[in-house]
Amino acid sequence: MTEISFRQLSFSMRISISAIASIIKETTCAIWTALQAQHMPSPTEDIFQEIEKDNNIRWNFPNCVGSIDGKHIRIKCPPNFGSQYFNYKQYHSIVLQAIVDENLKFLIVDVGAYCKQRDGGVF
Numbered sequence: 001m002t003e004i005s006f007r008q009l010s011f012s013m014r015i016s017i018s019a020i021a022s023i024i025k026e027t028t029c030a031i032w033t034a035l036q037a038q039h040m041p042s043p044t045e046d047i048f049q050e051i052e053k054d055n056n057i058r059w060n061f062p063n064c065v066g067s068i069d070g071k072h073i074r075i076k077c078p079p080n081f082g083s084q085y086f087n088y089k090q091y092h093s094i095v096l097q098a099i100v101d102e103n104l105k106f107l108i109v110d111v112g113a114y115c116k117q118r119d120g121g122v123f
Helices: 004-011 018-040 045-059
Strands: 069-073 091-100 106-115
Touching: 004 069
Parallel strands: none
Antiparallel strands: 069 091, 091 106
16 A cells, blocks of 8 residues: 555656546456455355354454444545534544454445544444
């Protein structure tokens, strides 16, 4: 993962910013399409029961089907959105939230919730 901006990528690759954005969007969509079913399938009741059993055995934590946490990702405020993306930390952000199993494998990921929501609201 890199923190280089689209502008810096555009300059170093000598292609337009819009082309960089298009390439990144197409690439991430292709990766998701190819790998989602194998590495992050939609959870079923059987999957949750197996996770609960493993959490109880490994961590002695019964009735737990996953651990949840969120992270504020700093963004530039989109036009005409006012304070919807303005958080309590005094900057604009979206929320990246995930639920993991007992082995820290992602089960569910949500990207893009308004930062005014609490974890339960995003969930």
